[in-house]
Amino acid sequence: MAQRRWQILLGAVVLVLMVLAGVFSLGVYVGEHGWTRDALRYEPEAVPGTGAFPRGAPPGGVGRQPDVTGRIRGLTLQSLELTTPDGPRHVELASDTRCEDDQGTTIALEELRPGDIVAVFADPVAGDGLQLRATRIVRLPPRAPNQP
Amino acid sequence: MSSEATFPGRLPPLDLAVSASLAVVSLAVYGATLTPSLSYLSPDGNELATIPYVLGLAHSPGYPLYTWLGKAFTLIPLGDIAHRVNLMSAASGALAVAGLYLILALLLPPTAPLRRPAAALCALLLAFSPTAWSQAVIAEVYAPNLALMALTLLLFLRWEHTRRDLDFFLLSLTFGLSLGTHISDLGFAPAFAVFVLLTAPAALKRPTWWLAGLAGFGLGVAQFAWLPFRASTLNDRMMLARAPVTLSGVFNYTLGAFPQFKFAFPLAALPDRVVIYLDLLSQEFGVLGILGGVVGLASLLFRRPRHYFLLVGMYLVHVWFFIQYRAFDLEVFFLPAHFLWAIFLAFGLTEALGGISALMDHLFGGSRAGGFSRLVLACAAASLALIPLTQNWAASDHSNDVALNDFYANIWEMLPPGSALLTPSGVFGYDAFYWQLVYGTRPDVLLPALPSPNPSPTDVTAREVYTTTRAVARDNRGGPASLPPGMIAPDSWQVPVLLGSQATGGVGRGNGLALYHLTEDPPALTAESIHPDIVVETDLGGVTLVGIDIEPVSVESGGRLHLTLYWRLQTAAGTLVGTALGDAPLEQHEIGFGNLGRYQAEVGPLAGRVIVDDYWVVVPSTIAAGSHDLTLRLAGLSSVVEVASVAVVDNKETFERWLNAAGRSS
Numbered sequence: 001m002a003q004r005r006w007q008i009l010l011g012a013v014v015l016v017l018m019v020l021a022g023v024f025s026l027g028v029y030v031g032e033h034g035w036t037r038d039a040l041r042y043e044p045e046a047v048p049g050t051g052a053f054p055r056g057a058p059p060g061g062v063g064r065q066p067d068v069t070g071r072i073r074g075l076t077l078q079s080l081e082l083t084t085p086d087g088p089r090h091v092e093l094a095s096d097t098r099c100e101d102d103q104g105t106t107i108a109l110e111e112l113r114p115g116d117i118v119a120v121f122a123d124p125v126a127g128d129g130l131q132l133r134a135t136r137i138v139r140l141p142p143r144a145p146n147q148p
Numbered sequence: 149m150s151s152e153a154t155f156p157g158r159l160p161p162l163d164l165a166v167s168a169s170l171a172v173v174s175l176a177v178y179g180a181t182l183t184p185s186l187s188y189l190s191p192d193g194n195e196l197a198t199i200p201y202v203l204g205l206a207h208s209p210g211y212p213l214y215t216w217l218g219k220a221f222t223l224i225p226l227g228d229i230a231h232r233v234n235l236m237s238a239a240s241g242a243l244a245v246a247g248l249y250l251i252l253a254l255l256l257p258p259t260a261p262l263r264r265p266a267a268a269l270c271a272l273l274l275a276f277s278p279t280a281w282s283q284a285v286i287a288e289v290y291a292p293n294l295a296l297m298a299l300t301l302l303l304f305l306r307w308e309h310t311r312r313d314l315d316f317f318l319l320s321l322t323f324g325l326s327l328g329t330h331i332s333d334l335g336f337a338p339a340f341a342v343f344v345l346l347t348a349p350a351a352l353k354r355p356t357w358w359l360a361g362l363a364g365f366g367l368g369v370a371q372f373a374w375l376p377f378r379a380s381t382l383n384d385r386m387m388l389a390r391a392p393v394t395l396s397g398v399f400n401y402t403l404g405a406f407p408q409f410k411f412a413f414p415l416a417a418l419p420d421r422v423v424i425y426l427d428l429l430s431q432e433f434g435v436l437g438i439l440g441g442v443v444g445l446a447s448l449l450f451r452r453p454r455h456y457f458l459l460v461g462m463y464l465v466h467v468w469f470f471i472q473y474r475a476f477d478l479e480v481f482f483l484p485a486h487f488l489w490a491i492f493l494a495f496g497l498t499e500a501l502g503g504i505s506a507l508m509d510h511l512f513g514g515s516r517a518g519g520f521s522r523l524v525l526a527c528a529a530a531s532l533a534l535i536p537l538t539q540n541w542a543a544s545d546h547s548n549d550v551a552l553n554d555f556y557a558n559i560w561e562m563l564p565p566g567s568a569l570l571t572p573s574g575v576f577g578y579d580a581f582y583w584q585l586v587y588g589t590r591p592d593v594l595l596p597a598l599p600s601p602n603p604s605p606t607d608v609t610a611r612e613v614y615t616t617t618r619a620v621a622r623d624n625r626g627g628p629a630s631l632p633p634g635m636i637a638p639d640s641w642q643v644p645v646l647l648g649s650q651a652t653g654g655v656g657r658g659n660g661l662a663l664y665h666l667t668e669d670p671p672a673l674t675a676e677s678i679h680p681d682i683v684v685e686t687d688l689g690g691v692t693l694v695g696i697d698i699e700p701v702s703v704e705s706g707g708r709l710h711l712t713l714y715w716r717l718q719t720a721a722g723t724l725v726g727t728a729l730g731d732a733p734l735e736q737h738e739i740g741f742g743n744l745g746r747y748q749a750e751v752g753p754l755a756g757r758v759i760v761d762d763y764w765v766v767v768p769s770t771i772a773a774g775s776h777d778l779t780l781r782l783a784g785l786s787s788v789v790e791v792a793s794v795a796v797v798d799n800k801e802t803f804e805r806w807l808n809a810a811g812r813s814s
Contacts, residue, residue: 007346007453014460015445025422032420037427039420088420090474123630132476 039083066119067132069140075112080134082118091120092133099137112139163253166268171246174275177537178238178284183546185230185553185806186579189286191477194552194578197230197287202585205378207387207575208405212374213296213328214289227803228553228810229586233287241284241291245275247298248487252494254305257451262501265526270494272533274487277432279479281544289329290483296326297333297484304340304458308347316351317360324368331402332481335469339461346454375401383581384574385601385632412474421471428479432486433493441489444496451495463488501529548770550706550802552579555648555661555766557809558708559616560590562646562663562764568594568608570615570631570666573601580616587810596635603632613666618642636666641743643671646708647735648766661735661766673740673747674757678714686789688782691723691739692716693789694758698778702795706769706805709794713780715739715759723782727765729794730776734765769805773798 033039068091070084080091099107112118117140122132186194192207199206200218221236222229252267260266274280283290303319323340326333344351351357375392382388392401413421429438449456463485470481505522512518560583563569571577577597583589584598594611596603617631636642648661680695697712711727717739726736740747740759748754773796780789800808 004453007457008449011449011453011456011460012446014464015442015449018445018460018464019442021422022426025419026426028419029423088417088424 033083039088066138067122069119070117072112072114072116072118075114077109080112080118080120080137082120089132091122094133094135097134097137099139101139102141107139109137112137117141159250159253163250163264166264167246167249167253170249170268170271170275171242173272174245174284175238175242177276178241178281179235181281181541181545181547182231182238182285183234183549184802185228185234185550186556186582187286187546187549187552188579189282189546189549190288190480192575193287194230194582195575196289197233198578198582198585200233201229202381203378204381205375205392207384208390209327209331209402210372210375210392211289211328211330212371213325214292215328215374216371217292218287228806230287230553230582231803234285237284237286237288237291240295241275241280244280244291244294244298244487245271247295247302248274248490251298251301251305252491254302255448255452255455255491256494256498260498260502261505262522262526262529263498265529266497266501267494269529269533270490270497272530273433273437273493273536274490276533276536276540276544277486278536278540278543279428279432279483279486281540283480283483285544285546288480290480293326293329293333294483294487296322296329297336297487300326300333300336304343308343311348311351313354313356313360316357317364320361320364321368322364324365325371327369328371330484332466332469333484334403335465336462338465339458342461343454343458346457372398372402383577383598383601387574388601409474410469411472413472418471424478425467425471425482425485428482429486429489431479433489437489437493440496440500441492442496443499444492444494447495447499448492459488459491463492497529501525550769551648551661551766553802553806554706554769555646555663556580556583557706557806558646558648558764558766559614559663560593560809560811562708563590563593563614564612566592566594567612567614568596570608570613570617570635571595571597572617572630573597573603573632583810587807587812589810597632601632603635605634605637608635614645615642615664615666616662618662618664637668640666640668641670641746642666642741643743644737644741644763646764646766647737649733649735649768662737670747670751671741671743672762673743673751673760674754675714675760676757678758678760680712680714682792684789684791688787688789690718691782693780693791696780696791698792698794701792702797703767704800704805705767705771705773705796705798706800706802708764708766709734709778710764711761713739713761715761717744717754717759725761726781728779728781729767729771729796732768732771732776734767737761737763767794767796769802771796 029039068082068084068089070082070089072080073083073088074081078093080093082089082091093109097109099109099112101107119138119140120132120134121136121138122134183189186197188194190196195206196211196214196218198204199211200215201222203215203219206215217240218233218236221232221239224232224235226232226235249267249271252270253264256263256267275284280291280294300319300322303315303322307315307319323333323336375398376394379391379393379397382391387401390397390400390405392398426438433441445456445460448459466485466488467482470478470485473481475481504525508518508521508525512521556579559569569580571580574597577595580595581598584591584593584595594607596607613636615631615636642664643666644662645665646663678694681697683695684693685695686693692715694714694716696714697710699710703709713725717723723739724736725739727734739761741761741763744754744759775793775795777790778792778794780791781787
C-alpha cells in the first residue's frame with residue numbers, strides 16, 4: 001500500500017507538471033501571438049492576390065504555386081523563420097535565391113522585414129520531413145485591416 | 149478511489165467480438181477511402197509503395213519489417229502493386245484500432261459501467277481522426293507502426309498477467325520488430341523498463357528472463373541486417389552518403405539519421421512547439437478530448453498507477469522528442485502519442501459515463517427504466533464516433549486520387565522511342581521509378597537517375613529529353629527533389645507537352661503535373677496567321693481567346709486531349725488560365741508556359757502575333773462517361789468560357805488502363 005501511495009504521489013506530480021507545461025506554453029503563445037491561430041492553423045491558406053481559379057481546381061498552375069506562404073518572424077542571411085498556416089516554418093536561403101515584390105520587381109534580401117508576408121518557392125532539402133531551401137521569394141502586399 | 153483492479157488476463161468473447169467488429173468497420177471505411185495507387189499525399193509514399201515489391205532498401209532508417217510485410221501484401225491479386233501496399237496500411241490501421249480496444253478492455257476497470265461503449269468510442273475516435281485516417285489510406289509506415297505498437301502493449305499486458313519468460317520473449321521480439329516500422333519506438337524502452345521494475349522486480353534476478361528479453365529483442369532488431377545486405381540498391385544521394393555498409397554506417401542510417409531535424413529548436417521556442425502539439429491533439433480529438441484525456445490521466449493514475457507510468461512514460465518521451473523535431477509533415481510523427489491519448493481519453497470517458505450511470509441509478513433505481521436509460525446512454529456514446537467519421541470523410545477520402553497514375557500512364561504512351569525522362573534521384577523519383585522497377589515499363593525510355601543518383605549528361609546524349617520536374621535555377625542546384633545537377637543545358641527551353649491536375653493536399657509537386665520537353669530550339673509559341681477549328685474571339689480583359697483546336701472530341705476517361713489555344717495579349721505578363729471538363733479541373737498553366745519573356749528577348753517581339761499554347765491534357769479516369777463541356781477560365785475572373793463539348797467514353801476499367809500503359813495486362 002505504501003508503495004502504491006508513493007506511486008500515486010509521484011504520478012500526480014508528473015500529471016500536474018504536464019498540465020502546467022501545457023498551460024504555461026499556451027500562456028506564452030497567447031502573450032506572443034494573441035488569441036489567434038495564425039501561427040498554428042493547418043489548413044492551407046489562399047495566397048493573397050491570386051484570385052479565384054477554375055471550378056474546384058487547386059490554386060497554382062504550372063510554375064506558379066508557392067511552396068509555403070507566411071509572415072516573416074525572423075530573418076538572417078542564411079534562413080527565414082515564417083509563421084505559416086502549418087505552424088512556424090524554417091526556410092533556408094541559398095546564394096541563388098531570388099527576391100521580388102508582388103509586381104515582379106527584383107528586390108534585395110535585405111529589403112525583407114519581419115512582419116512581411118511572403119510566398120516562397122522552394123525545394124525540399126531532405127527526405128523524411130522536408131526542410132525547404134528557397135529558390136524564389138515573393139513579398140506580398142500587406143493585408144488590409146479587415147482582410148481575414 | 150479503489151485499489152488497483154484485478155487484471156483480467158483473458159478477454160471475454162464479447163470483447164473479442166467487439167474488437168473484431170471495430171476492425172471490420174475501420175477496414176471498410178479505410179477501404180472505401182483508400183488511395184487507388186500512387187499519390188503525392190506523402191513525401192515518401194511512392195518509394196514506400198515500390199520498395200516492398202522489389203525488396204529494396206527504403207530511406208533511413210530502412211524499414212526492413214515494413215518492406216517484408218509490404219512484400220506479402222503485394223502478392224494479393226487486387227489492383228496494382230501500389231494499391232496492394234496501400235491496402236497494407238488500411239489493414240494495419242484496422243488492426244491498430246482493434247488492438248486499442250483490446251488494450252482498453254484489459255485496462256479499464258472491469259466493474260465500471262459502460263466501459264465497453266467508452267472503449268469502442270475511443271477506438272473509433274482514433275480510427276476516424278484526421279491523421280490516423282490519412283495514414284491508413286496510403287503507402288506509409290505509420291499505420292503498420294501503430295499496429296505493432298498495439299501488439300507490443302497487448303503482449304506487455306499478457307506478460308504482466310502470466311510472468312512467463314516465453315511471453316516476455318514474444319513481447320521483446322515484437323518490440324524489436326516494431327523498430328522496423330518506425331525506429332522512434334525505441335523511445336518507449338525507458339517506460340517499459342520502469343513498468344517492469346514496478347511490476348516484477350524479481351524477474352530481474354532471473355537469468356532466463358534476461359535471456360528471453362535479450363534474445364527476443366535481438367532477434368527483432370536483427371532485421372536491420374537487411375540494411376547492409378540491400379545497401380547496393382540505394383539510389384539516393386543523401387542515403388548513399390551514409391550508406392549502411394559498415395557498423396558506423398548502419399548507426400548513421402538508423403539512430404543517427406536526420407540529425408538536422410532532431411532537437412532542432414532552442415529552449416525559448418519550446419512553448420510554441422508545445423502549443424503546436426496541443427493544436428494537433430485538438431484536431432484529432434477536439435478540445436473536449438483534451439480535457440477528457442486529462443481527467444482520464446487522473447483516473448488511470450488512481451486506478452492503475454503502474455500502467456500510468458508505463459503509458460505516460462511512453463507518451464512523454466514521444467512528445468518530448470517530436471515537439472523538437474523539425475519536420476514538414478510533423479502531424480504524422482505524433483500518431484503513437486495520439487494512440488496513447490485515446491487510452492487516456494477512454495479512462496476519462498469511462499469516469500464520465502460511470503457518473504451519469506450512477507445518477508441514473510439514483511433517479512430510476514434498479515428498475516427497467518434504469519436499464520433502458522443505460523442502454524440509450526451506451527448507444528449515444530458509441531454513436532459519437534459518427535461525428536469524426538462524417539466530419540473527416542471528405543478530407544480523408546482519396547479514392548478518386550487517380551491523377552498521378554493517369555498522368556504517368558499517358559506519359560508512357562507519349563514518350564518517343566529511346567527518349568530519356570529526367571527525374572529527381574532517390575525518394576522523389578519513385579513516381580517514375582515505380583513503373584520500370586515494378587512493371588518494366590518502356591525499357592527503351594531511359595530514367596537516368598534510376599541506376600545512379602549521379603547521372604552524367606552524356607547518358608542522355610542523342611536522346612529526346614523530357615522531365616516531370618521543372619528546373620528551378622539555371623545551374624539546377626537544389627535539394628533532392630530537384631533534378632540531378634548538370635543534366636539540363638542552361639539554355640534549354642522547358643516546354644510543357646502534357647499537363648494534369650493534382651489532387652489537393654499533395655506534397656512534392658507544388659506546381660502541378662507537367663511533362664516538359666527540353667529543347668535547344670525555341671518552341672513555336674507564336675503564329676502570324678491561324679485557322680482554329682473553333683473560333684471564340686472573346687475578350688477576357690486584356691487577354692483575347694481567339695480560338696481553340698481540340699482533338700479528339702471523343703476521349704477515353706484516363707486518356708488525353710490535345711488542345712491548342714490561340715491568344716492575343718496586351719502584355720507579356722503571365723496570365724494564369726485553367727481548363728475544366730464538366731466539374732473536373734484538368735490543368736492550369738500560364739499563357740505561354742512562362743516562356744514568353746525569354747521568347748520575346750531571344751526570338752522576337754510578341755506584338756501583333758498570336759500566342760499558341762499547344763499541349764496535351766490528361767482526362768482524369770474519374771470522369772464519368774458522357775458528354776461534358778470543356779471550359780476555360782482566367783485567374784481572377786469569374787466568367788467561364790465554354791468552348792466545346794467533349795464525349796468521354798469509359799471502355800476500360802481504371803486499373804486495366806494503368807496496367808496496359810505499364811506494359812502488363814490486368
